Amino acid sequence: MFRPIITAFRTLTLIPLPGKDAGRFSHSLLFFPVVGLVLGLVVVAGYQGCIAISFSQWYIAAIVLLAVVSWITGGLHLDGFADVCDAFGGARSRERVLEIMKDSRIGTFGATAIVFDLLLKVFCWAYFLKSGRPSIIVFSLVLSRTVQPIFISFFPNAKGLNSSIAADFRNDGIFGKVASTIVLVLVTFFMTMVDQRPQVLFYVLSSISAVMIWGLYCLKRIGGITGDCIGAVNEITEMLILVLAALL
Numbered sequence: 001m002f003r004p005i006i007t008a009f010r011t012l013t014l015i016p017l018p019g020k021d022a023g024r025f026s027h028s029l030l031f032f033p034v035v036g037l038v039l040g041l042v043v044v045a046g047y048q049g050c051i052a053i054s055f056s057q058w059y060i061a062a063i064v065l066l067a068v069v070s071w072i073t074g075g076l077h078l079d080g081f082a083d084v085c086d087a088f089g090g091a092r093s094r095e096r097v098l099e100i101m102k103d104s105r106i107g108t109f110g111a112t113a114i115v116f117d118l119l120l121k122v123f124c125w126a127y128f129l130k131s132g133r134p135s136i137i138v139f140s141l142v143l144s145r146t147v148q149p150i151f152i153s154f155f156p157n158a159k160g161l162n163s164s165i166a167a168d169f170r171n172d173g174i175f176g177k178v179a180s181t182i183v184l185v186l187v188t189f190f191m192t193m194v195d196q197r198p199q200v201l202f203y204v205l206s207s208i209s210a211v212m213i214w215g216l217y218c219l220k221r222i223g224g225i226t227g228d229c230i231g232a233v234n235e236i237t238e239m240l241i242l243v244l245a246a247l248l
Contacts, residue, residue: 004028008035012145014074029149030179033187036145039069040138043125047134062125066118069141077144080231081117082110087228094222098158101228117235124242135195136245139203144237146187147211149180151225151233155215158224184208199248206244207237 006019007028012035046065055061070078087100089109100107106114128136153176184204191200214233218225 005031005034008032009038012076013039013072015072029152029176030183032145032148033142033183036142037138039072040141042069042072043137043141044134047129050129056130058126058130059122061129062122065129066121066125077231077234078114078117080228081235082106082114083228084232085113086110088221097222098226101226117239120239121242124246127246128242133245136242139191139195139200139245140238140241142187143191143204143207143241144234146184147207147237148230148234149176150184150208151211151215151230153177153180154212155219156224158218158222158226158229199245202248203241203244206240210236210240 003020004027006017008031009015009017011028012032043065046061046068050056050058050061083101083103083106086103086107086109087097090107091097091100125137128134188201188204191204211233214229214236215225218229
């Protein structure tokens with residue numbers, strides 16, 4: 001029971017939890033939303049701290065809290081998002097795309113993507129903190145970690161990349177698809193209980209649509225998904241929810 005949770009936190013964060021990893025890494029996927037919830041609680045704690053000391057400089061608060069969350073996660077998904085933008089933006093052939101994603105260096109596309117990502121989050125986080133709705137930030141952190149198991153379960157690993165993180169966590173059986181779908185339903189129920197607005201269901205449906213579109217695009221370009229593609233789907237989902245919530 002606890003080993004999959006330990007693996008989930010060790011995979012998605014820098015938190016040094018003691019104990020052994022899960023026998024199968026794929027079992028930890030179901031606990032990815034728990035990691036998102038803990039990150040969300042960090043944001044809520046920071047928000048409550050600002051309220052307690054009457055600190056109303058919300059842009060500064062947003063920058064600090066985003067920095068803390070990024071540090072806890074080790075910038076894992078930001079790195080994957082940057083690699084994907086470099087690869088898909090600067091290459092045409094499948095071989096070249098995969099080659100760029102393996103390169104640890106960040107190019108122009110990747111650097112631009114990270115700047116855009118962080119700027120958008122800072123403005124949106126500040127907006128929701130100022131308006132007293134940190135729950136939207138929590139939703140973005142939880143749901144982005146909920147769609148990752150869906151992404152991994154429903155799309156194949158890129159052909160010939162058996163050593164990627166996507167392959168390590170992959171569960172080819174029907175269990176992975178069913179379990180990840182059940183977790184998505186439970187997370188949706190949790191979100192509707194916390195924020196009883198019809199928009200919540202729209203956030204979920206929009207996120208799933210974005211995941212499927214991105215997965216199909218990866219399938220067409222490189223024959224499947226990689227660890228960097230998983231990082232990208234996390235960032236895409238976070239930004240999508242924040243923008244939709246701000247617009248609605």
